[in-house]
Amino acid sequence: MYHKNHRRQFKFEAYWADEVEAKQIIEKGWEKQVHGSWIHKWKAKLQHCTTLLKKWSREKFSNNKKRMEALHAELNEKQLRWDENHVKIKCITQEITKTGAREEQYWHQRSKIKWLP
Template sequence: MGSDHCPFSVLLSHKQVLGPKPFYFESYWIDDEECHQIINFGWQKMVPGGPATNWVAKLDQCRRDLKLWSKTKYGSRKEQLLTLSKRLEEMQGNIDQPRYLIEAEAISKSIDDLWKIEEQWKQQSRINWLSAGDKDTKFFHLSTIQRRQKNIGK
């Protein structure tokens, strides 16, 4: 007699398919004049169609332009901070020469600006946590699920 069981195989690896990164307007962009120019340029474009189509097209164009601008201007803040810090360390040995002093001051100002941006970004996270923190909210449940998924991946 044969067995009534059927063999099967199970694939245990899980590939997480990531979609495009969602667009978020960053609060520190407001302090940058280029951001205002990009938005003004996007809204001045003439787009064929009705008012609703026109509004959606301009909004989409602004989103694309801001995303590209942010990527090129700010890129990875952590990488920029690391690069600028290394450059500043190299220059500190030659600080007695006037041209190095001016460049060191400019690099130091850039580092301060990047830290200010980083602090603004972290501040938003703190505000979200303080306002919705341990309450029985969708925010709390999503943050715990996200933390669990992150811990499983490690």
């Protein structure tokens, strides 16, 4: 049964593992000074990491569809003058590939979730 105060369970996104920033965020979250028993410290640090990762992910990956559209539009514009923009075209193409792979990994991870009726 769904309750209004029910929070979505935290899930580590597989594509975060490819991001250097994710490791830095986890290290920062784990450095938090907490007092109490070891289990309380562990739980508080884990919660802090969770909060930091969610915030970072929302800011960095909030709208992949719009990002892809913008990258494709920029690529189309740069390809009109290939000779002047070949370096930029390569960078945009790499970013499109990376963003597409991230999106594919996201949906692959979601396909493994066992949905409840």
